[in-house]
Amino acid sequence: MTRTFDHRNLAMLLLQAREALMGIFRPILKDYSLTEQQWRILRTLDEAPRNELEAGQIAKLSCILSPSLTGVLERMERDGLIGRERPPADQRKWIVGLTTKSRAMIAQIRPRVDMEYARLEARLGQAVLDDIYCRLDTLIEAVPAAHEPCDHAASALCKETGS
CATH class of the missing domain: 1.10.10.10 (Winged helix-like DNA-binding domain superfamily/Winged helix DNA-binding domain)
Structure with a gap:
């Protein structure tokens, strides 16, 4: 099965x-x-x-x-x-x-x-690119980093937009 x-x-x-x-x-x-x-x-x-x-x-x-x-x-x-x-x-x-x-x-x-x-921004649009950045920052913050080699802080953009 x-x-x-x-x-x-x-x-x-x-x-x-x-x-x-x-x-x-x-x-x-x-x-x-x-x-x-x-x-x-x-x-x-x-x-x-x-x-x-x-x-x-x-x-x-x-x-x-x-x-x-x-x-x-x-x-x-x-x-x-x-x-x-x-x-x-x-x-x-x-x-x-x-x-x-x-x-x-x-x-x-x-x-x-x-x-x-x-060029990437022209293809996707500024709003979509900003949304991707914010969503990735949110994901990085939400996942426990105890075993991760990366240590990231949320971007200022996400904090400014409230995303």
Whole structure:
């Protein structure tokens, strides 16, 4: 007897949506010889205060498990994309920051990424895109994150619109 699930596979749908979106952005990353993980780290640092974060924060915000993050950060440091230093108060931690090289790279990539988001917005409409952002923020907040590598806060947009 075959039994079907009562709900669509939301996790699979989200992965398919991610793959569809990344299909737009992968060629940009390829032009700069960046992996998706490297770009997530650069974007996370670019959006952080003073463009620096503790390595554990980067792992959570960029959804990269700590063991993987260590190797990626080592390669990024070797390539001059990030700098790392240990804070005097806690020598067990690493503070990771953008370099002049990575800031320049982000400045070159930003217009291309923004152009793709503008195209997406033109296809979907601003209201639909805003709704997607809000619904994803709501989903992320609603699902217990005890076993998740990601730690997200709701966007200001959702708070402003009351969604």
